[in-house]
Amino acid sequence: MIKEERKKERMKKRRRKAAGIIFLILIIVLGGGFAIGWTCFRIKTVEVEGNALYENSVIENAVLNDKYSWNSIYVYLKYKFTSMDPIPFVDTVEIKLDSPSKLHITVYEKGVMGYFYDENEDANVYFDKDGFVAEISQRVIEGVPMIKGLQCDSIQLYEKLSIEQSLLDDLLTLTQTLKREKLVPDSIVYGRENSPILIYQNIWVPLGTVEQITQKVEHLAQILPKLKGESGMLHLENWTEDSPNIVFDRDE
Template sequence: MIREKRRRRRKRKRILRIILTILVIAALAALIVFKVFTVEKVEITGNELYTNQQIEDWVLNDEHSWNSLYVYFKYKLKETKELPFVDSMDISLKSPHTVKINVYEKGVLGYLYVPSLGKNAYFDKDGFVVELSSDIIEGTTKISGISVETAQLYKKLPLENESILKTLLNVSQLLKKYELEPEIIYVTPEDQVLLSYGNIQVNVGGNVNLNEKIVRLQKIMPEVAKMKGTLHLEDWSETNTDIYFEKNELTEIPKDVQQVPKSGSTEENSKKEENSNAEDSAQKDSGQKASDSKKDDQSSDKKDTAN
């Protein structure tokens, strides 16, 4: 009997020691997690459309994001809201204090406005739509002078003139390669491609000798950068090497039917629209009540007259 009691007492002590050991380990683990795994540095690679600060703000977006281990598991185990124009993000820990973010952006080459959708269709080097958005990403070339009735995500831009699409894709890739992306690429009614850099416009013509024209543009651009006018490259060929600059000659580029809000203002505009709709509805209700009241007054007047 005494031996049995001693055996039970020893067993309880062992269980108590195990529980205490687990609690100590858990406390140490919690201490390490809270004191050691703190975000002090964020390394970001692969981003072009977004700044480092924008990516960092997007990833570290809640009250617990000071903890690097929390950030790591949050993006490993949970589906998070997608960032427009970003295909995916790979988040890892370089050290307990350093979060590394590899950004894989969608290969955006340019965009054009689709009136029927009220959005911009962003396309890649093959002419496929990779994003439909009301936002405008700074530094992305706008295409003007052509239009599409609609656009679908991950499908090719439905341009009737395939040769124009081919020319646009070729010139856009060359301009990106030589770091000469303009603000606007305008397709004229004569199917000439006009590059707009503000006070400088460049007419590169059609799809012939495009590479040679862009190479020459790269060399000439610094000389005319502070001037105002149009650089004519449309007639350049191996047999006709004439290039000339027409001062103060600027082609008026048609504006979109609807002004698209800049990046970051989409939510604000949506709220404004909701408020506007609410005000319109209130005005209609008020107008209806006033109309009903007026009808009642008129009816009352008629009764008084009859009496």
Template sequence: MKQKKNKGYKKSHKIYALTVIVLGLAIILLALFLLFYVQRIEVEGNEYTDSQEIVDLVEEDPLSMNSLYLLYKYRFTDYDMPGSLDSMKVSLAAPWSVRVTVDEKKILAYVQNGEQNVYFDEEGLVVKMDSEVLEGVPCVEGLDVSGAELYKTLGNGDEALFRSILDVTCQVREFELSPDRIVCSGEDIQLWFGEICVLLGDDITADKIAQISPILAKLEGRRGTLHLEHFEEKGDAVSFSPDVLPE
């Protein structure tokens, strides 16, 4: 009888211990759920990508309510992000507050298409489409973007011309130039700096672009056309036609 009593006691003790463990785990999980329940998502690092678009994408995941899950997801797994971004990083401002830090693709230029401006990067990818004019971004004229779609590469009937546009916008940024306009005239490219037009022709080279800044410094306050379309190497003659501008 005594042995049976001891066995019953041990059995009830095990059940009690198991119950305590289960309840303890449940309390811990509930505490983690409540403590790390996402109440706020803040976005930083974006200049032209809409913050709400990023927040909506994060919240699409049904498990996004937990900040620890978001930390794991954006550090150790593959994830989707807007086409205008190169990267997204998630950190915790507080257990219940998530900070999303993004790195955007660099905008090279934009083309006006009706009431919208089509912004693209160095790969020709459309990263922004709206009526807003971003300060410091050159406008390209003469390029057909009627079929442009957000987060898709621009298509153009004249691939050589489009490649020249990409080349000149990349070179302009590299040499820290800020043209007001980039104009496609047939196969030729023009850069406009106020009332000075720089003719580059259809062959865009770094040597041509490198001549612009020092020459513009000497032409400050003047009006006319700078001819670089036939320039090939340092030492070649460069002419300036005062008070003459392409139509």
């Protein structure tokens, strides 16, 4: 009886010892695998696409912004569960792993429709396709028209422009139509009765109201290339389907 109990005790000790060894081996294997994996996921290449308003380096620095950002798994998981700090004109940023060492960043920018100079801020105020202030800065972004002749009561970053709603709607309709047709002017000047005038170098194009703006812009797209090097005024303000004549007054 005593011998059997001793035998059982020795068997228990052996099992405990074997279990301890197996556990230790698992710890070593898992720890080694984790260490190797952690090292293998060191970022060597970053690919950025979709950005037109910012250099690649600006986007990279915005994404890889802490001491652990050398690791691709960490960066991937970080932005799966947290949001990035806001970047002007950027709607969302998507992070993917092309390989353990290659990070792919896709930028989805907001539509930048135009800007105007504000004397109180002594800066350029940029607005997006929804009429919200996206940036207040000194820089001038190429390909974005300057808006002149409009007054804002107040300016607040990420808030809607404080312009009469109907006028703001007309402005956004106009700028989006011009951008879609790739006819973005150097500037848009609002004169009497808030009637917009498009300026392309030395050619001025008064539009009148934004009614039938699509048709007016279609005609503009046909005529403007033929006026390259010219100087004068292309009258679209009185164009209607019933009065289709368009006059170009050359400067003398």
